[in-house]
Amino acid sequence: MDHPLRATLAAELHARPFLRLAESVSLTHYAIYTEHNxxxxxxxxxxxxxDTEIPIPxxxxxxxxxxxRCGWHLKWERHTEFSTFTFVIPRKDSDYFNDVATEGIPASWFMQLAGSRFVASRMELLTGDGARAARDALRQWIDxxxxxxxxxxxxxxxxxDWCVRPDGFMRFLVIDEGFREEQGGRLLQRLYEIETYRMMALLALPIARRMSRDLDEIHSSLQSLMQSMDAQGADGDDSQLLVKLTHLAVRVESLSGSGGRFSASRAYxxxxxxxxxxxxxxxxxxxPTILEFMERRFAPAMETCRSVWARHEQIADRIARAVDLxxxxxxxxxxxxxxRLLVGMERTARNQLHLQHAVEGLSVAAISYYVLSLAAAAFKALHVLSLPIEPELAEGLAIGPVVLAVIAITKRTRSRLLKRNASDEEHVVRPLNQSI
Incomplete structure (x- = not known):
């Protein structure tokens, strides 16, 4: 009856419960991040x-x-880009921030973290007299x-103090003065999540710094091209400028590959x-409070990332407008x-038309001459046959009718050709108009 995903999605709300802590504990937290493995x-x-003989999920x-079996509790979580290993063990002594939470784990396992340990934190949740003593000597533990x-x-x-010590760990000290059930576990989890998400958000900062230098170069090149385009006016080498602007557009587009990193940074x-x-x-x-510290140290870095990406989009828009212009x-x-080409073609066509009319006039005279020559030969032949025809007189009288007949035939032939060409053009234009 239920949808196949109902149980999975409903269980997601309870997938990562907080730790239940009712005593002093020591916590060691690792966040693992790598791009290539x-x-x-x-x-x-x-x-x-x-290695530790615990059930494999x-x-x-x-x-x-x-x-x-070593006494510590493991909480493992797989996130989209990273995973976390959190080890928790009850604290019975006052040797705070040592490796008691990871005792029994082979050194070979820690060697596998090389190059991928992104966050390493040690936290102490203290109650009772130990909490009061540690609070009175804060600088002994957090210096x-x-x-x-x-x-x-x-x-x-x-x-x-948000400082990484020589042992590679950051320290958090939490004093329990009356937490309700699960509050201690929620607090520790929120603290190491703040540090983990902060580091993941800052992954965009080195990219933003590199991109800022690239954008400076692109902006300078764009300014130079725009000034060159304005100085040259319509008579400049626009095709060469268009090639250069297209090259800048390609460079800006190549920087867009970091967009996912900047989006993730905003989410973190x-x-x-x-x-x-x-x-x-x-x-x-x-x-200072944690919020105040983050506003002074973390917020400027995030603002840098936002401003660099906004600048990238602004320069991309400017290049697109310049290319369009x-x-x-x-x-x-x-x-x-x-x-200009059409005007020249029209002038040439007009000259050709005048030349054609002149040729037609000459052709009328030539055709008439040949017709009259044939007619003269015919008249002479008839005269030889003793018919009452004077060849010279008949030839002279036939000049007018022959010339008029040749003119009429030429005009009729030209009109037929014009009608045929007009009909062909109509057959070609009509399908084009229908397709448009």
Whole structure:
């Protein structure tokens, strides 16, 4: 009775549940991203499951959550462009930000992350006396140049410095002052999602910087061509200018291949801002909130990406308009050339018509002469037969009728040809008009 996709789509709402944390925990989070080896995500998962003897998810699974024999809990998620490995283990000591959450994982597995580890974060969720002691000694654990922190979710505090340490990890310290059920897990997930989506959004920044340099060159070339086109006027080498503008259009179009990256960057930026809003931050005196820090450091980078892409589209539109204008000018010049050619052809046709009339007059005289010559021979023959005909008189009397007859026959022949040509043109034009 149900649609084949109903169960799958309904289960998607519950596909990635938050971690349930009721005590102090240590969390290690990895985000894996690569452009040239999409199979690495499943390979890493299967290798990890095999090495640590945990169940391998079903083929085609995009997420899994499983407890290992080493004590840590694994949460794996496959996203469109990246995958994440999150390891969580209860914290019993105060040796914070160590590798306790990944104990028991072979070093060979971490070696496979080379070149694809895009995000690496260590988080500590602390409760009770340990939380108060860590809060009083924040700079012992988070010693970056800028300490960012705020009261979050109405029941705790989150601190970080957004710095990657020599061990390759970023640190987040979360103080639980009365979180309700699942709030601690939601907070940790939102924090590492903010960092992961932030890094994915920033993938467009290096492209924007390279594209900005290319756009500077294209803009300079376009300005030079436009000035050249204006200076040369209608008498310039428009065909050469059109070739150069087409080359610029090809260069701009080649940059459009990065459009997908910029679109993804905008989507990730929205996710970052949405996750920050979900924190419900309240200021702690003396330090910026996460939102304020992102507005100062992350927002300018995203604005750079947006402005570069907007500039790309603007230059593409300008080149398209320039090509249209130049093509219009070329068409006008061609129409003028065609008009001059038609005028010359009309003049030639008129001269040919006058010459034809002159030739027709000469032909009438020539035909009449030959007809009269034949008639004179006939009259002489009849005179020899003793008929009462004077050849010279008869020939003189026949000049008028012969000339008139030749003129009449010539006119009738010409009119027949004109009618036949008009009929042929009508047969040709009528199908063309019907097809148009």
């Amino acid at each position: 999409p199979s690495i995500h499943e390979t890493l998962l299967h290798t990890l499951c095999r 079903a083929e085609g699974a995009t997420h899994c959550s499983v407890q290992s 970056g140049p800028i300490l960012v922190g705020s009261n979050v979710l109405g029941g705790g505090q989150a601190f970080c 930026e929205k996710l970052v801002l949405a996750r920050i809003q979900e924190l419900r931050e309240e200021r702690i005196e003396g330090m 130049l093509r219009t000018r070329v068409n006008l010049a061609q129409e003028k050339d065609v008009t």
